[in-house]
Amino acid sequence: MAEFLANYLPAWLAYMVAGAIHVGLIINLVAVGALVFIWLERKISGRIQDRLGPTRVGGKFGWLQTLADGLKLLTKEDLVPGGADKMLFRIAPYVSFCASIAAFLAIPFAGGDYPFIVQHVNTGVFFVLAVLGLEVFGVILAGYASASKWSLFGAMREAAQVVSYEVPLGLCAVVPVMLAGSLDLVVIGDVQQGWFTNWLIFHDPATFLIFWVYFTCATASVNRAPFDLAEAESELVAGFHTEYSGLRWSFFFMAEYGSMFSVSLLASILFLGGWNGPLPITEWLGLTAANGDIAWYIGQVLGVINVIGKAVAGVCVMMWIRWTLPRLRIDQVMATCLKYCTPLAAAFFLGAVAWQWSLPGRTFFGLLESPAELQSVSEGWSDATAAATDEDEPEASEDQTVSSEPSRKVAAAKLTGAAALQIASTNLQGGK
Amino acid sequence: MVIGVARTDFEKLEVYQLAERLADLTWRIALHWDQMAKATLGGQLIRAADSVGANIAEGCGRGSYGDNRRFAKIARGSLYETKHWLRRAYSRDLLDAGQIEQLRSIIDELAPRLNAYIRSIGRAACNPKTDTTDYGPRTTHMSTLVDDPRVIEFDVRTDEMLVNMGPQHPSTHGVLRLVLRTDGEVVSEVTPHLGYLHRCAEKIGENLTPRQWIPYTDRMDYLAGMNMNLGWSLTVEKLLKYEPPEKGRHLRVIIAEMGRIASHLVGMGAYGLDLGSFSPFLYAFREREKILDLFEEVCGARLTYSYLTVGGATADLPRGWLQKCEAFLEQFEPIIAEYHALLTTNSIFIKRTAGIGVMSPEMAINFGTSGPVLRGSGVDHDLRRDGEEIYTAMYDGYAFEVIVEKDGHYPKDHKYPAVPHEAVLGDCWHRFYVRMLEVVQSIDLVRQAIDRYSTAEGGYGEPRKLTEKLPKGEAYLETESPRGQMGFYLVSDGSSIPWRARARSSSFCNLSVTSDLCRGCLIADIPAIVGSLDIVMGEIDR
Amino acid sequence: MSGQAFVDQLKQKFGDDIVGANLENVDPWVEVTAQGLLAVCQHLHDEPSLAFDYLNSVTAVDYLETDPKKAAKADFEPHMQVVYHLFSMQHKHSLVLKVIVPRWRDDVPGQLPEVPSVAGIWATADWHERECFDLLGVKFTDHPNLRRILCPEDWVGYPLRKDYEMPTEYHGIRGR
Secondary structure, eight states, rough: OOHHHHHSOHHHHHHHHHHHHHHHHHHHHHHHHHHHHHHHHHHHHHHHHSSOOOOOSSSSSTTOOOOOHHHHHSSSOOOOOTTOOHHHHHHHHHHHHHHHHGGGGGGBBBBBSSOOSSOTTTTHHHHHHHHHHHHHHHHHHHHTTTTTTHHHHHHHHHHHHHHHHHEEEHHHHHHHHHTTTSSHHHHHHTTTOSGGGGGGGGGHHHHHHHHHHHHHHHHHHHOOSSSSGOOOOHHHHGGOOOOOOOEEEHHHHHHHHHHHHHHHHHHHHSSSSTTSOSOHHHHTTTGGGGGGGGHHHHHHHHHHHHHHHHHHHHHHHHHHHTTTHHHHHHOHHIIIIIIIIIIHHHHHHHHHHHHHHTTTOOHHHHHTOOHHHHHHHHHHHHHHHHHHHHHHHHHHHHHHHHHOOOOHHHEEEEEHHHHHHHHHHHHHHHOO | SSTTOOOOOOOOOOHHHHHHHHHHHHHHTTSSOOOOHHIIHHHHHHHHHHHHHEEEEEEHHOOOOHHHHHHHHHHHHHHHHHHHHHHHHHHHSSSOOHHHHHHHHHHHHHHHHHHHHHHTTOOOOOOTTTTSSSGGGGGGSSOOOOOOOOOOOSOOOOOOEEEEOOOOOTTTTOOOOOEEEETTEEEEEEEOOOOTTTHHHHHHHSSSOOOHHHHHHHTTSSSSSSHHHHHHHHOOOOHHOOOOOHHHHHHHHHHHHHHHHHHHHHHHHHHHTTOOOHHHHHHHHHHHHHHHHHHHHHHHHHHOOOOTTTEEEEOOOOOOHOOOOOOHHHHHHHHHHHHHIITTOOOOHHHTTSSSSSOOOOHHHHOOOOTHHHHHHOOOOOHHHSSSSHHHHGTOOOOOOOOOOOOOOOSSSSSOOOOOOOOTSSHHHHHHHHHHHHHHHEEEHHHHHHHHHOOOOOOOOOOOOTTOOOSSEEEEEEEEETTTEEEEEEEEEESSSEEEEEEHHHHHHHHHTHHTTTHHHTTTTTHHHHHHTTTOHHHHHO | OOOOHHHHHHHHHGGEEEEEEEOSSSOOOOOOOOHHHHHHHHHHHHHTTOOOEEEEEEEEEOOOOOSSHHHHHHHSSSSSEEEEEEETTTEEEEEEEEEOOOOSGGTTTOOOOEEEOOOOOOOOOOHHHHHHHHOOOOOOEEEETOOSSSSSSTTOOOOSSSSOOOOOSEEEEEEO
């Protein structure tokens, strides 16, 4: 957008205007997202618990309930406890909220040559994970500044939990990075173009399993039940936000829903094909760049709907879990992370590496369609001549992919130059 | 102890004491100067030196951190002024070496302390180790003071913290207050504080006739009002040597066991809440509402019934009620499997409860625990079978087994979920499990009672006269209420109003084990343990 | 556990510490002196044929007729009864013990009557004796933690005594 605006405005102003528009969009996305999610959470919890949930506000389904809640929160007194560190207490919710929003800066909503993204960062995965980790900062500030022991307990728990869960979360995110050969989320998303069989979750058994580890760790790192120890209401009253009221409290809430949304978005891009649907509908309809800008744009918007839909589904699963399971204890949460998630993530990572090394560029479904190829591969492997696999496999597999899967052929043909290059290089590297 | 706000004992401040010494010393020195020096330097010096202490004291009395800090800073200014005048006095040969030494020692100490004092204002400081008496809300200010120059840390010091859990806390089941002494997440000591719901029920009982006291028993264990009514009625009947007719006995069984189901449903749901699982609570309340609907039809009230009373019940069961009750049981029984799936056999639930708060049978007996808490420890004791004649007569001929792990297994009259291997007899899981099984058993009992009630002859038991004179004497009776053995003690001097009415609460004894069970557990285990005791504060505080 | 034989047996063992018994009441009771209480309780708890391992309740009853007209007709002298209800899990039998003490020690108002604490034998007694102390003003000697339990620590008076008068004010809250 900055380039477009630069035609009419000085470069620096164009950049700032573009930035402002982007940030405005993102804030709206998070805020409206939170509104929808809070309403959704009420509805889902209501249905799970044999209730109706909100029904009155805004007519049907009580869809304006969150807005009414927001208005109520606006009118509440902004309390600061007497013993609190006033400055830190006041800024803590903003720190959390900003960190939660900042993650969206590098998350693409549609890919291709001109991806829908605020700032195309070629280390997107790294950026998003790093920024998500910042949210804990606000929580710790809140707990520390509240001058309440319950808040302090909550903050300490959160610190311990988030710091530990960053490790398996990172390990899980490395697998798609390795398979796509890039830290760029746009590339990772584009790699999975075509049928759902191209999604990285179905790449091989290891990625399928590691997706669930990722989801567990993501739930834990955004403090959702059964890992919501930082605000465990039955133990710590309300944990780190015990002393908060009104709008400041709602900022924490929005930050929580924002991070839920962003980890789900990340999951959908890393594992679930991102903007690429289960079926290559955009190609069928011809909504590609080849058919003009408008067709391309419609295709992109469909991609945005697709990726957001997957993320919302992920959020719904988190809600479902929350209203079903009891809460773990802090030592059990840490044990889950250190004894189960981290080793599992590491093992599946190795599994994915082994798959990639033995069957470079091949997916699980690709193998199913040609058992003969599997045979030859296993024979080739038993020969145990690294040089042979090195030379034969990449070519053979690429031929196989293209010839055996018509849809994939289309996909490969339409791949953008950069991404295609990346995939090729991945396959080559995988071979070695 | 909180430094700053409304501190009135400024005399105890070290800075103040030093300032006093400085002021007095300068006075004594200046007293011996000549007229000229006194009038010029001396006056200024003494005014400045006096002003140090005066400002500290004034700041203390102001009652706000801001004022206090401002005045302490003025005191620091005065101290510097004092220094200036002393330097002048020294350069004009008004001070001798000994005086200089004395003054310097005071000023050298006072200046840094005054600085530290200014920094410390507004930061509440408390030391829980030495502060054992005052658990008041003000001590909940935590120490955020990190850079106190007087403290030199040689090692990483972990301090214990006193935390008030309750009386306003989501999982203390009402108004229980637990004072926790914690080291991080580990709790080293738990002290329960009661009495926030004390309503002098026993004193009231000394001023009302037994039937008039029935509504007050409702408000003891307000989750099982029917069973409270029954306990007191039977106690009075024991003293009266009155036996209700057969139909009335079966009616009481129906009502009491339905009350037990309703009460255990709340216990089960609330325990889910304590462990962070919200949905079972609403599932439990959904079913409980239906029981309350039935009770409402019987007596017009949904919580405080005053239905069972001395003599029998205030009214017979309405027509068609038994069918509704049976229909409810029919519909309710399969739902129990859902509760087992969500809680009893849920692996996180087992992780949170199995092996936590293990109570040996000896300890359970020694502490006088009763009900599911006692049976969860494997003590085979249920007053419905082992109680006094007048109570067990109600259950005469009923087929039921006491829910307790005997010879390594629970009763096998129904298909119950298996005991997980992590569970230890006497832990939170077993207490919960006993409660869940008792619900099934109560369903059986209600069904049997409905059969007997519908075939029994005679009246349902008319209430006795409100002001009937009681025989002289005293009677004590315990009944098996959902939470344990609820005892009532009635002393009569021959009039219609008891001389003494006492309620021995089951939760009261059950709660008394908390300190011992919670020693050394984690904070998250406190709700798990206290919740497994299933207390109702209304009954404890009476 | 209420027959004459049982009482005789106890009398034989503890002599004058067993003051008397009432076997006609609905719940028969045995009366023990304050001095002999501990030994009797220890015996009841430890003796295998009795095995009173469960203490149901400890409470007290204040006998004082405040109405002067009725007091003239009352058939008792003002006194305080501390009542223990015991039960045996093993034998499923129960027993009532009573200790009769003056309302005030040496009849000096304010001096609480003293009874030895049985908290060392049954842990139940810990809280029950605290409650009894709190509401009726019986001092249980050698109790590990004899503080008020239901009333606030700074409460004045013992509410379940017959001559108790509600304070007119407590920390600014009107009482009457």
